[in-house]
Amino acid sequence: MRKTKKPLLVLVSLLLIMVTALAGCGKSAAPAPAPPAANNDGEKKTDPPAEGNSDGKWVLGEKPLEFSAYSHYENSDFPKWESTPVGKYLSEEKQVKINMIAAAGAHTQKLSAMMASDELPDMIWTDKNHPDMERLRKEGKLVAYDDYLDKYPNLKTWMGDLNMLRSDDGKLYMFPNWYSSNPYGNAGYVVNKKIYKELGEPPLETTDDLYDYLVKVKDKYGSSIIPFEPHRAQERQGLGVLYTAFGEGASYTNLNASLLAVPKDGKLTSVLTDPVFREAQKYIAKLYREKLISQDAFNQTEDQILEKVMTGRVAVFAGASPTTMAGEAHPELIKQDPDGGYFMIWPIHKPGLDKNKIYPGTYTSFGWNAAYITTDAEDPEAIFAFLDWYTGPEGMNVQFFGPEGKNWDGFDEDGKPNFTENYDPAEVAEIQSKNEPVMFVGNTSYIDPAKYKYMENLPFEEQDWRTRYQQTITWPTQLNVTEFVNLNPAPDSDEGIIKASVDELFLEIYAKSVMAKSDEEVDKILDQGNKDLMDLGYGQLLEWRTIKWQENLAKLNGK
Numbered sequence: 406m407r408k409t410k411k412p413l414l415v416l417v418s419l420l421l422i423m424v425t426a427l428a429g430c431g432k433s434a435a436p437a438p439a440p441p442a443a444n445n446d447g448e449k450k451t452d453p454p455a456e457g458n459s460d461g462k463w464v465l466g467e468k469p470l471e472f473s474a475y476s477h478y479e480n481s482d483f484p485k486w487e488s489t490p491v492g493k494y495l496s497e498e499k500q501v502k503i504n505m506i507a508a509a510g511a512h513t514q515k516l517s518a519m520m521a522s523d524e525l526p527d528m529i530w531t532d533k534n535h536p537d538m539e540r541l542r543k544e545g546k547l548v549a550y551d552d553y554l555d556k557y558p559n560l561k562t563w564m565g566d567l568n569m570l571r572s573d574d575g576k577l578y579m580f581p582n583w584y585s586s587n588p589y590g591n592a593g594y595v596v597n598k599k600i601y602k603e604l605g606e607p608p609l610e611t612t613d614d615l616y617d618y619l620v621k622v623k624d625k626y627g628s629s630i631i632p633f634e635p636h637r638a639q640e641r642q643g644l645g646v647l648y649t650a651f652g653e654g655a656s657y658t659n660l661n662a663s664l665l666a667v668p669k670d671g672k673l674t675s676v677l678t679d680p681v682f683r684e685a686q687k688y689i690a691k692l693y694r695e696k697l698i699s700q701d702a703f704n705q706t707e708d709q710i711l712e713k714v715m716t717g718r719v720a721v722f723a724g725a726s727p728t729t730m731a732g733e734a735h736p737e738l739i740k741q742d743p744d745g746g747y748f749m750i751w752p753i754h755k756p757g758l759d760k761n762k763i764y765p766g767t768y769t770s771f772g773w774n775a776a777y778i779t780t781d782a783e784d785p786e787a788i789f790a791f792l793d794w795y796t797g798p799e800g801m802n803v804q805f806f807g808p809e810g811k812n813w814d815g816f817d818e819d820g821k822p823n824f825t826e827n828y829d830p831a832e833v834a835e836i837q838s839k840n841e842p843v844m845f846v847g848n849t850s851y852i853d854p855a856k857y858k859y860m861e862n863l864p865f866e867e868q869d870w871r872t873r874y875q876q877t878i879t880w881p882t883q884l885n886v887t888e889f890v891n892l893n894p895a896p897d898s899d900e901g902i903i904k905a906s907v908d909e910l911f912l913e914i915y916a917k918s919v920m921a922k923s924d925e926e927v928d929k930i931l932d933q934g935n936k937d938l939m940d941l942g943y944g945q946l947l948e949w950r951t952i953k954w955q956e957n958l959a960k961l962n963g964k
Contacts (some may be wrong), residue, residue: 477531
């Protein structure tokens with residue numbers, strides 16, 4: 406799942422992707438025990454999907470459905486539909502064909518060209534409330550979903566209150582991805598198990614512990630191992646995780662471009678004047694100048710990071726969803742060395758803080774991205790109906806476990822899949838990995854307890870690598886930030902123009918502060934940076950976002 410930014414997806418990876426980590430070895434220095442896994446008492450019971458067509462409803466497989474889809478994310482295109490297990494099955498067995506439109510890295514130009522030529526994809530998948538989608542909505546180019554919600558009820562059933570997703574005109578245009586009523590997410594710290602054991606399994610609980618450990622890594626392994634690898638530093642992902650270690654309740658989302666603020670006394674205030682942020686930046690700058698952090702953190706590619714993780718050349722890996730890469734690398738590394746691989750630790754915290762009030766990642770009830778249907782679609786109702794099936798119990802099970810019959814067969818009384826004696830964990834892991842890029846409308850509320858149904862009775866060592874750490878570490882340590890959604894101004898508004906300039910300058914200030922030569926230089930950079938941001942109109946943007954935030958709080962409180 407893409408959580409480009411867990412925004413970012415996924416995301417995800419998701420979400421989705423994202424979907425979204427590691428096995429601790431531990432003696433006296435083992436990671437601190439995790440609190441109980443997320444409570445699923447509120448999960449909904451679901452009847453098996455009904456067969457047949459009634460009331461003129463679209464039914465999967467009854468007649469062909471073909472439409473185009475476009476992923477509006479830089480450097481990320483959908484794979485060919487038939488190249489994924491779910492796409493191959495639905496194309497061959499259920500007459501569903503999706504034609505993926507690629508941009509080859511030029512996504513801004515690609516969408517602009519399609520908008521200019523008035524030849525839009527049938528479906529666009531991107532961030533919720535993306536400025537380009539708001540532009541299309543105002544031009545009347547998006548299809549409202551309101552008339553379909555009762556006819557195809559999975560989204561309404563599993564999502565619940567959709568009001569926070571509605572546009573200013575009161576209509577719903579987005580189909581959310583990885584929405585949930587329970588905590589979810591994969592942000593945190595992944596540790597190289599082999600290196601950890603070779604260094605004597607020292608404690609890794611506080612920021613002091615982490616610093617001492619990274620120094621030991623550098624002293625023993627030199628340049629052959631990266632002590633601390635932050636994922637997507639330019640988006641404040643891996644380094645944002647470190648920021649949260651310095652404040653109880655400090656939110657990773659504070660550093661996201663969709664917020665870029667710290668709530669204080671009912672107002673959104675400047676990140677650069679926040680004492681917690683400043684303390685974190687001084688710590689991060691110290692790690693960077695002592696070469697304990699990857700020196701190319703701000704300009705390396707995803708492939709370069711993946712190569713280091715896959716080959717075990719990182720000691721600690723942090724990010725919004727480090728489980729995606731580490732989960733792929735772990736089985737490969739233990740093939741070479743049974744004592745190798747990765748495990749996850751409880752979030753690092755500054756000494757003196759309550760470790761159970763540290764949240765390295767965040768989640769919203771509405772997920773991170775969304776699917777939009779454009780008015781170019783020949784049959785928008787059929788596309789919505791397909792997405793609603795895709796997000797429902799049967800669709801989610803097909804995406805995660807394959808077609809019904811092999812790994813699962815029917816539903817139990819709670820609507821969860823009945824897993825068969827032929828259930829193949831390796832096959833299921835491969836299915837999930839290959840399907841992740843086309844999990845458009847993930848239903849976290851349903852699939853998380855469904856996945857864990859199979860895992861819960863297995864010994865810890867035999868549980869799926871990602872799932873066991875989601876249950877014990879990542880889900881219990883993610884912060885709900887639903888109140889901070891929808892804080893992006895229209896790009897052509899005064900605040901939208903200010904935001905574009907602020908985002909660009911903030912990244913420059915942030916990178917400079919990470920590379921500062923002393924604590925004093927960090928303060929100097931942030932002082933000047935705050936002044937420069939205010940000169941661009943940052944204060945006006947904060948005031949606008951404060952108003953929108955307070956409106957969100959009123960909606961959430963039912964006022």
